[in-house]
Amino acid sequence: MKNFQVAVIGGGVIGSAIARELSKYKLDVAIFEMGSDVASGASKANSGVIHSGINSPTSSLKARFCVEGNKMFQSLANELGFPLQWVGKYVIAKNEEEVRDLERLKKVCMNNNVPGLEIKNGPDVKKKEPNVSCFKALWVPTAGITLPYEFTIALAENAAENNVRFFLETKVTDLKKQKNLFLIKTNNGDFQAEVVINAAGLNCREVVSMIEEPDFQVYPCRGEYLVLDKNYSSLINSMMYPVPVNELGVLGVHITPTIEGNILLGPSAEFIDDPYDKRTTKETMNNLFQEAKEIIPSLPDKAVINAYSGIRCKLSPPESGGWADYRIEESKNVPGFINLLGIESPGLTAAPAIAKEIIKMISHLIELKKKNSFKSRRHRRKRFSEMSAEEQSNLIKKDERWGRIVCRCEHVTEAEVIEALSNPLGARVLSSVKYRCRAGMGRCQGGFCTQHIVRIMEEHFNMDVADMRLKSPNSNLFYGKTRGNQSD
Amino acid sequence: MVKPEVIKVIDYMVDVAIIGGGPAGLAAAVSAHEHGAKSVLVIDRNSWLGGILPQCIHDGFGVEETGASMTGPEYAEMYIEMAEKQGIDIMKETMVLQFDKKREIVAVNKKGLHKIKASAIVLAMGCREKTRWNVMIPGDRPSGIYTAGVAQAFINLYNIMPGRNVIILGSGDVGLIMARRLKFEGAFLIIVCPDFTGAFTAVTPTSFRTENNFSFGTGFELLTLASGHSPSFTSTEVVSIRLGSRASLLAYSIPLLHLFPPTISNCIPSVLTSILQPIGQMIQVIFLSAITKHYLQVLCRRRYIMWNININSNHISRIYPRQSFLQNFFIACNHM
Numbered sequence: 001m002k003n004f005q006v007a008v009i010g011g012g013v014i015g016s017a018i019a020r021e022l023s024k025y026k027l028d029v030a031i032f033e034m035g036s037d038v039a040s041g042a043s044k045a046n047s048g049v050i051h052s053g054i055n056s057p058t059s060s061l062k063a064r065f066c067v068e069g070n071k072m073f074q075s076l077a078n079e080l081g082f083p084l085q086w087v088g089k090y091v092i093a094k095n096e097e098e099v100r101d102l103e104r105l106k107k108v109c110m111n112n113n114v115p116g117l118e119i120k121n122g123p124d125v126k127k128k129e130p131n132v133s134c135f136k137a138l139w140v141p142t143a144g145i146t147l148p149y150e151f152t153i154a155l156a157e158n159a160a161e162n163n164v165r166f167f168l169e170t171k172v173t174d175l176k177k178q179k180n181l182f183l184i185k186t187n188n189g190d191f192q193a194e195v196v197i198n199a200a201g202l203n204c205r206e207v208v209s210m211i212e213e214p215d216f217q218v219y220p221c222r223g224e225y226l227v228l229d230k231n232y233s234s235l236i237n238s239m240m241y242p243v244p245v246n247e248l249g250v251l252g253v254h255i256t257p258t259i260e261g262n263i264l265l266g267p268s269a270e271f272i273d274d275p276y277d278k279r280t281t282k283e284t285m286n287n288l289f290q291e292a293k294e295i296i297p298s299l300p301d302k303a304v305i306n307a308y309s310g311i312r313c314k315l316s317p318p319e320s321g322g323w324a325d326y327r328i329e330e331s332k333n334v335p336g337f338i339n340l341l342g343i344e345s346p347g348l349t350a351a352p353a354i355a356k357e358i359i360k361m362i363s364h365l366i367e368l369k370k371k372n373s374f375k376s377r378r379h380r381r382k383r384f385s386e387m388s389a390e391e392q393s394n395l396i397k398k399d400e401r402w403g404r405i406v407c408r409c410e411h412v413t414e415a416e417v418i419e420a421l422s423n424p425l426g427a428r429v430l431s432s433v434k435y436r437c438r439a440g441m442g443r444c445q446g447g448f449c450t451q452h453i454v455r456i457m458e459e460h461f462n463m464d465v466a467d468m469r470l471k472s473p474n475s476n477l478f479y480g481k482t483r484g485n486q487s488d
Numbered sequence: 489m490v491k492p493e494v495i496k497v498i499d500y501m502v503d504v505a506i507i508g509g510g511p512a513g514l515a516a517a518v519s520a521h522e523h524g525a526k527s528v529l530v531i532d533r534n535s536w537l538g539g540i541l542p543q544c545i546h547d548g549f550g551v552e553e554t555g556a557s558m559t560g561p562e563y564a565e566m567y568i569e570m571a572e573k574q575g576i577d578i579m580k581e582t583m584v585l586q587f588d589k590k591r592e593i594v595a596v597n598k599k600g601l602h603k604i605k606a607s608a609i610v611l612a613m614g615c616r617e618k619t620r621w622n623v624m625i626p627g628d629r630p631s632g633i634y635t636a637g638v639a640q641a642f643i644n645l646y647n648i649m650p651g652r653n654v655i656i657l658g659s660g661d662v663g664l665i666m667a668r669r670l671k672f673e674g675a676f677l678i679i680v681c682p683d684f685t686g687a688f689t690a691v692t693p694t695s696f697r698t699e700n701n702f703s704f705g706t707g708f709e710l711l712t713l714a715s716g717h718s719p720s721f722t723s724t725e726v727v728s729i730r731l732g733s734r735a736s737l738l739a740y741s742i743p744l745l746h747l748f749p750p751t752i753s754n755c756i757p758s759v760l761t762s763i764l765q766p767i768g769q770m771i772q773v774i775f776l777s778a779i780t781k782h783y784l785q786v787l788c789r790r791r792y793i794m795w796n797i798n799i800n801s802n803h804i805s806r807i808y809p810r811q812s813f814l815q816n817f818f819i820a821c822n823h824m
Contacts, residue, residue, distance in 0.1 A: 143719045227621075280626040308629065389594075393601050400598035405583035408533060444616040451641050454648070467650050470631035477631050478642070479649045482673050 004030040004165070005366055007184055007193035009172050009207055011035070013148065015157040015199035017355035021361075023162035026369045030193065031164060032154070032186060032419065034171035034203075036472050037427035037435070039152035041201050043223055043348070044435065045225070045278075047256045047264055047299040050084070050144035051346035054091075055244060055251060058111040061326040065350035065357070067112055068141060077146070080154035081380025083259040086144040089239035090125060090137040092295055101243040102138040109140070116141040131235050131296050143239060147259055148348050149435040153423075155351075155369055158378040160424040168427055169473045172200075175210040177334055195365050197358060198339045202275045202313045208341075212333050216341060220275040220312040221250070221322065221379060223267025224284045227306040229443055232299075233261035240295050242429035245269065249314070249322030251345065253291040265292045271318045280307045305443055309398070315342035326350075328357060337457025381419055385411040406456070407449040409442020417456050428461065431471040502527040502577070505593055505606035507584050510539020513612035514567035520610070521574045529577040529604065531584055531595055537571075538564030539614055543644040545663050636662045640669065649673060729751065 006022055007201065008015045011033030022029045033040065033400035050073050093099045102119055109117050118139045125137045136228035160166055169190055174185035184191040198207045205414055207274035208214040240255040250269040257263055268284045285307060293299050316324035326461075327341040338361055340354065347354075362368065384392060384402060396403040401415040420436035421428055433453055440453070454477070458462040466480040503525040506513045517528045536542055541549070544560030551557050558566070571578070582597040593604040602650030617635040632651055634642075642648040654670050 102508065279628045282626045285624055285626055302622070304621050304624060305619065307626065371711070377667075389601055392596065396596070396598065396600045403596050403598035403600060404581060405533065405596065408583060411583075445619040445621065446639055447617050447619065447635055450638060451646060454642075455646070475631035477650070479651050482643055482647045482649045 001190050001192055002030075003181075003191045004028045004191060005275065006030075006195045006197065006362065007182065007191060008197045008199055009036040010199035010201055010203070011156060011166065011168070012041055012201050013039065013152045013155070013198065013348055013351045014043075014201070014340055014354060015197075016043075016152045016159065017351040018197060018199060018358050019159035019166075020155040020162075020357040021352075021359050021484075022372045023159040023164045024370060025359075026371045027366070029072060029159075029164045031166045032158075032170045032172050032184070032191075033166065034473075036155040036169055036429040036469060036475075037153075037432045038057045038166070038168075038425065039149045039435065040472065042074035042150045042310045042312065042344070043201075044149040044350060045308050046148050046223075047145050047225075047254065047267065047344070048148045048258060048348070049089075049239060049256060050086075050146055051345075052089075052109070052140050052351045053112045053346070053349075054105055054109040054114050054117075054138075054140055056108075056112070056346070058108060061328065062346060062350070065326070065353040066346040067114065068485050069346075069350045070144075072101045073146070073349070076352055079376050080151075080158055080378045082146060082150045082154040084144055084146045085259060086142070087238045087257060088121075088139065088141045089136070089143040089241055090129070090132070091241045091243060092132070092134040093136045093138075093243060094294065095135055098243050099136050100137060100225065105138055105139055105243070113446055114140070114142060129236055129238065131298055132240060132298050133295065143322045145239070145257065145259060146348075151348070153425075153436060154378055157424050158375070161378065162374055166425045168425065172207065172210070175207065177211065177337070177487055180336075182336065182455040183390075195336045195338065195362055198337070198341075199343075199368050200305070201303060201343065202314065202343050204339065208331075208339060211337060212331060216315055216327070217317070218275070218342075219322075220272050220277075221312040221314045221315045221318075222270045222272050222277065222309050223250070223312060224270075224280045224288065224309040225264050225266030225307065226285060226288050226304050227308070228263040228265065228303040229305050230261040232303050234297055235263060235299070242291070242295070246321070249316065249324075250312075253288055255292050255295055260441070265289065269312075269322075271314075271322075275311055278309050278311060280309050285375075285419055304443060312344040314344055315451075326354075328354060330361060335394075338362070341369075344400065358396070381416065382435070384413045385417060405440055405451045407437075407439035407442060409444055409448075410438045412437050412439040412449070414452075414456060420462055421457065428463070429469045429475070430477065499743050500529065500602065500604045502529045502604060502606050504528045504608045504610060505591075505604055506530045506585075506610040506612055507593070508532060508539065508612035508614055509534070509537040509578065509580070510612060510614050511541060511567060512614065513539070513610070514564075514571050516610045516612055517576045518567065518574060519572045521576055525608075527577065528574075529579065529606070530571065531579045531604075533581070533583045533595070537568050537578065543637075543641045544665075545644050546669070578727065636666045640666060643669060643673060648673075651675070680725050697816070778821075 005027045006029045006345075008018055008022075008029070008031045011019075011031050015031055015033070016038050019029060019031050034289065050070055051066050052070055053063050053067035056066060073084055075455060076082075089100060091105060093102050105298070106117050106119060106182055116139075120137050120139050122134050122136060125132060125134055151283055156166065164479055170186045170188040172186050176183045181192045181194060181344070182196045184193060184196065186227040200207045202218060205214050205218045229345060236255060236257055239257065242252040242254065243250045244250070250267075253266055253268065265288045268288060270284070289301070298458070314324065315327065316322050324342055325474055326343055327339065329339055331339060338358065340358075343350070343354070359368070384395075387395070392402070395415070399415055401418065403412050404414040406412055406414050406417050416437040417433055417439055420433045420439075423432065423436060430440070430450070430453065434441055434446075439449050454465065454468060457468055458465065465478045466476070468477045469475045470477055504517070504520045504527075506520075506529065508516050509530045513530055513532070514537065517530050520528050530537070532539075536562065541560035541564035547557045547559045549558045549560055549563035550566065554566075579595070579597065579602070582595050584593055584595045587593040587609060591606045593606065593609070595602045595604060597744070617637050619635065620633065629770050635648055636656070639650050642650055652675050655665075656667055656673050
């Protein structure tokens with residue numbers, strides 16, 4: 001049985017941020033993630049927005065960690081090399097009535113110490129955003145965008161480079177405390193740890209119930225998104241939000257530019273019974289379009305290249321408004337068991353600040369000593385498409401695989417695919433490639449590159465086609481070889 | 489900015505540069521050479537010529553041109569041989585990264601970056617299949633959903649069997665070709681959905697359900713649907729059902745294919761983008777070279793000047809006025 005000092009359950013953005021923070025100390029740390037890669041759940045399926053903290057009530061944990069986290073992002077991006085742009089956002093008022101909401105929001109922001117806010121008139125917004133239709137808008141300059149999966153991967157890979165152990169496709173099935181140690185049962189064997197951190201997102205209640213009676217419920221709330229083709233990237237420069245939907249405790253359908261040039265429409269908000277029901281629906285797709293068209297009337301109909309949904313982990317049901325604060329606390333009954341409950345939006349922004357808070361909590365349980373060998377900088381995967389012609393030429397001269405384009409939509413080379421598959425987490429499913437180097441994320445959605453990536457997996461990584469998977473332990477891509485090519 | 493002399497680029501000058509070495513590109517190359525172009529260069533991304541043809545191992549190609557029905561690879565070979573005989577230059581495994589209005593192409597392959605200056609450029613990049621999202625088919629996102637062309641490539645080029653139990657959405661020629669091919673390769677369950685309009689949710693490996701709650705449990709082995717158009721599963725006549733194991737592949741074919749301009753997002757002049765897009769909507773079927781040939785014959789006679797082209801086809805004549813504002817850019821494509 002392997003012994004760790006700290007075990008983190010869940011390799012989402014929260015678990016990965018905690019892992020990275022813990023990797024600064026002389027500790028044996030393990031992360032258990034049931035998916036085939038980090039960022040397998042809500043951490044990859046969200047808007048990728050670095051919130052400024054304008055939407056949460058003052059003195060809530062959501063507001064506090066959001067504002068603190070926001071301030072940490074730029075230096076994190078510099079260290080870890082994930083993309084980040086401070087594009088700012090507008091909260092759009094369509095009429096006089098909604099302007100009151102803007103004023104209310106502005107007041108909350110001031111109390112939350114969010115700087116630079118300004119209510120602008122429609123024509124002034126139009127000058128910067130010619131495609132947007134609005135009466136007035138609240139301008140929030142401190143809001144930014146990132147790629148949520150790249151951010152999570154960067155945190156996790158940096159943690160792994162600093163000796164945190166990641167156990168992928170490892171589902172915790174039972175948790176017990178015996179004397180001073182936790183016994184953690186998984187499908188990949190049993191482990192022991194002194195401190196257990198429950199960062200299991202939607203499954204946080206399931207983890208709690210392994211060891212004590214949970215005093216809360218999880219109300220899964222699905223949000224669907226549409227991804228627009230890059231051709232339409234010039235429609236907006238900043239994020240466009242409607243005034244928040246108070247009844248559901250969500251921000252409403254917004255229009256978000258992404259670092260890569262695709263525009264996101266969404267998310268919807270629908271409370272569902274089954275937390276695994278991540279389907280998209282025709283009705284919502286149409287609604288997203290209609291709502292977005294109220295802000296951008298010229299939005300083209302046939303611009304969609306992908307659709308997805310993510311599930312919010314809410315602690316409050318729709319009947320009571322859908323809003324509840326985060327719960328970040330050590331169990332009263334089981335010392336050493338730290339729970340992170342109901343971490344939904346703005347969880348991505350809050351993650352680095354929450355991780356710091358967790359370190360503080362752990363420091364009361366275990367003596368923490370900084371290690372000198374911590375490497376804060378992560379080797380950033382360079383994109384061929386971002387390089388100058390000189391850089392491209394030089395790399396091809398050194399390694400001809402830089403001259404073989406695998407993904408034609410996004411100009412991803414064979415060298416980049418191989419590098420993505422050689423990641424320090426050992427994640428080797430098709431989506432691990434996609435989220436690391438963008439192969440398959442363009443207009444044809446893998447129509448041309450999938451076959452080349454499969455060939456690379458076979459040739460360079462000796463993988464059997466029957467074992468290749470899309471994104472999770474049971475998402476096999478193929479049956480096997482065709483007749484006459486089967487090994488038996 | 490990088491100083492130009494620092495970049496190691498390999499330079500070429502050609503009369504006609506053709507982007508895409510599929511049937512349209514090869515036919516354009518042969519035709520350009522026959523009509524007096526001295527240097528013709530075909531640039532293709534793949535390590536083979538023929539574009540999509542090598543994976544189309546069914547027959548039916550070339551009937552109108554030659555009177556004989558050939559398979560895709562045979563038909564491609566005919567053009568490849570013609571091109572070789574005429575000494576047409578070929579760059580394989582080479583991807584065009586950008587070109588501009590001055591007809592300077594930047595391409596990359598394992599030898600490095602190449603700059604190609606052409607008197608005329610023919611765009612023959614073919615189509616890309618629309619994905620389920622382009623046609624807004626909602627549902628889950630399980631593994632095992634492929635466009636028909638991707639599934640075909642796996643089976644015919646890489647000997648990989650995407651699944652043994654297959655549902656095919658769409659029963660046009662592509663859907664039926666795939667159904668036949670999968671059957672030959674030993675697929676147990678093949679469902680062809682004539683006209684699929686509902687949402688689908690495929691939860692591998694246990695169930696398959698549609699919006700109208702038509703639910704397949706674990707275990708259907710053969711379900712053949714009668715032909716004819718029908719808006720949903722339930723009103724489609726089910727001929728036979730036998731128990732089997734699982735639904736692991738959904739190959740679907742959507743007959744409206746998308747023209748595939750290279751890297752439209754960052755390098756094609758925007759004026760060209762707006763031309764290519766509407767054409768993409770009009771082009772419906774993958775293979776034809778005769779029009780291309782005719783197109784270039786006229787084109788070469790008129791010294792590559794576009795607005796003098798006159799073709800006896802409504803389809804082409806509808807698109808050519810839009811091209812006139814970019815001199816010496818041509819589009820070779822397929823047409824029903």
